[in-house]
Amino acid sequence: MDLLVESATSDVRMGLVDFGVNLEICDALERNPSDAVTMAFAVKKRLGKNDAHVTALSLTLLEMCVKNCGEAVHAAVGQQQILSEIAKLCEGGSGEEVKRQALALVQQWGVAFESRDALPAFADTYTALKVKGFEFPTGNEENAPVFTPPRQDGTVVQDDAVYAAALADGSLDRANALAKVRADVEIVAEKIRLCKEMVPNSPGIDHDDALAEVVGFLEACRPRLAILVESGLSGAFGDETLTSCLKVNDDLHEALQGEAKPRVYEAPGLPKPPSPQNLLPLDLDDDEDDALSRGPKAASLILQPPPATTAEPCLLDIDFTATPPAVDAPLPDKLP
Secondary structure (H helix, E strand, C coil): CHHHHHHHCCHHHCCCCCHHHHHHHHHHHHHCHHHHHHHHHHHHHHHCCCCHHHHHHHHHHHHHHHHHCCHHHHHHHCCHHHHHHHHHHCCCCCCHHHHHHHHHHHHHHHHHCCCCCCCHHHHHHHHHHHHCCCCCCCCCHHHCCCCCCCCCCCCCCHHHHHHHHHHHCCCHHHHHHHHHHHHHHHHHHHHHHHHHHHHHHCCCCCCCHHHHHHHHHHHHHHHHHHHHHHHHHCCCCCHHHHHHHHHHHHHHHHHCCCCCHHHHHHCCCCCCCCCHHHCCCCCCCCCCCCHHHCCHHHHHHHHCCCCCCCCCCCHHHCCCCCCCCCCCCCCCCCCC
16 A cells, blocks of 8 residues: 555656556555555655655545545544644645645535544544634535445446456556546536636626636537537446536536626637537646636637547547457546
8 A cells, every 4th residue: 555655646746646546546445444544644654745746646645535435534534643734734835736735625624524523633623724714715615525435345336347457458548548537527617616606796708807718718618528428428438427527518508608608709819619520639637737727728729620630539539439459448437
């Protein structure tokens, strides 16, 4: 377990999350819940490293483990020694990005575990930091995550089984790409939530550059998301992932309805909506900018015409209709 944690949080990754290793750790913890404490304290050591990349990757790993694993992991991460280490990061000594990530994580867990009397440290840490005057992200308390329930003995989740087969077959790059699909969909969902919060108090996109950027981003993502849904309906993903895509697609259409929609392309600088055949795969990652704050810059990744050799548009250049030599793994039904 120590080696897996070190691999997932290695400084050579320069802050880039390896979803494959992270999910491998989650699966190992579900098979052997007794390793939860070992994992938690291995991550605690990594949190103490004087390297912002290592610290950020460690926080991401903890978040994924708590979301995707059961009571043993919740109890291990919910120890005061672990949460105290995370609380220190909220002071900003490791940089603003790590501070923001740590604050969001403390808030997320504090709200989600508020009613769990057996795990008081989550809520206590959140309350203590609020009393000290720490400023937490706004609007997150109503969006506490729904954690994956523990599996029943003897059950096998389809996506996990195929994902494990992909790893065994050497298809880690493909598994990582599929995991990133889920992460990209979550980014779109976050932009939808932001749009819905902004619209009621906005004078309209003609006079609100921030709203114009958010709406432009969503308009550019809409045709690609529709293609993704079609791929899911054809069997490219597991049921849980498909359900998530369908919900985000419905929410996207709802968010673009009403007063903001007719004026979307009246705002200066916003492109006209692209046709599906001129789309590049939706890729919300960028080494220089945070995907959630880029607006039309992210859309520009989609609006460029594809090379002449590009096949039918497909997310992350994966042709879900083809059968590759390796296992064609659906997206793991885990929340990155």
